[in-house]
Amino acid sequence: MSGLAFTQVSFSYGQTPCIRLFSVQLAKGQLVGLIGANGSGKTTLLRLGAGLLRADQGQVTLDGKSVGSWRGHERASRLSYLPQTLEVPLPFRVLELVEMGRAAGRHPQRLTCAEVLEMVGLTGKAELPLAEISGGERQRAFLAMTLAQGGSTLLLDEPLAGLDLRYQYELLALLRQLCQERGLTILLSLHDLMLARELDRLLVLRQGELLADGLPGELLQPELVCRTFDLDPAAQWNVAWQAHKD
């Protein structure tokens, strides 16, 4: 079984349950979104998928083997993980970031740094320090680092957060292109339900449980959204959301 799969996974922080009996298999070439309220377990789930956390029960497998049992460089050659908070206190340049990603992967046919930079549209900015490029370019630089690893599964924790609408759509278009043209499987968490409509598949989390799994157009209905985010269906904002949707 290739790719990433969660089978009956449960996880607790101490005595506090966080993920309960979560099962999902990610299909090759899919752009999958993970939505849910704050504290619903999105980041924990991505960390479990990346092997940063060990499941209390159940199993997370990567290419048929428990994700935790791969050696570091073997895991990094198959799967890339990008956390939400990306603070860089030292003046790294774009190319240095991509070189770090390439050095982590071992796949002989992985792309060169120049090819990856071209793919994310940063060829002309390779020598610039990260502090001297825009937020959207910075996010693409980190994406380039993960792509340079050469893996086929990407786990991205809120990669669209903090970007303006143009950068959000540009990054999303790039992710879609990577799925379609290179067969990558991408699981990303996000909060924006309008952007979530652009994805191939949505996983809806509520209090650590998989509330729904399916096509965005089918899932993003007022009833499910209200349940997911514990909203009052009669509230004024809900009218606004539906108007937006139309």
Add this chain to the structure above:
Amino acid sequence: MSGACSAGATALKRHPLFIMLGCLVVVLLLSLSLGQQPINLLQIDELQLKILLELRLPRVVVALLMGAALGVAGAILQGVFRNPLADPYVLGTSSGAALAAAFGLLASQGSATWLVPSLALVGALMTSGVVVALGRDAWGVRAERLLLSGVGIGFFLSAILMLVMSLAQADGVKRALLWMAGDLAGADWSLVPAAAVLMLLGFVLGLSRRRGLNALALGDEVAFGLGLEPGRERMLLVLAAALLTAAAVALGGIVGFVGLMVPHGVRVLVGADARRVLPLAAVGGGMLLCLADTLGRSLLPPMELPAGVVTALIGAPWFLIMLRRGMR
């Protein structure tokens, strides 16, 4: 004039290692020539040769090794802690070394020259060991725990040092204060081989973990995503920094600002990649301390300013200027 400066800066950015090595050679020649008795290196008499080989050369070598070790240790710890303000003494190494050296200085009355550096080395290594042990958990060595342990242990040992100094005789206290100010006047060959071996070990270990150092600077989760074990990488890098710092302190006391300033200067030239920063921090650190020691013994003869005082006098204003530039 500004055109020449700009051409120089461009050349420095293109070929930093060659140009810095060239500057280092100039500084070394100056350092050997200048002092209370200026020496023309092309015309040396017997007395001058004796001064050169027995006094000046060991002092230059000690300054070079110490500066190089402190520059590299600073670069390592700033990456490990993801904090540009970290310096080689953040692990409490200086406090442990100072306390052990103070005991040696007060007990020996200056009679056993090998005793003080040896005690300083043991004190520095033991303190680093305790700090690393306190900074560990199941994940490995964590940056926050390590930093807090270093600060806590440092304060504790400094308090004991103050107690010891307040109870000691004035003569011993002066010697201890000079040692703590980084005075290289008493530098000789006795501890150079042992310190050089420790420094080489620390440098090779640090350089061999350069990928981990780069990744840790991006955060533990990113480092893990890149296939590394952040806790293990941090422990090895801290060990490298501890070896470098302990050997440096043992050689010539506590010299501040080199480990803080040099990595910043090097990163301005070549970016943050540890592959380039570590070797250049070694060259830059050695050069800066040689220069500081040369100035210290040449500016106000026959009086000598400790090298640590000169680096602080240069370093503090430089640091404040950098801070203001950063704020703009």
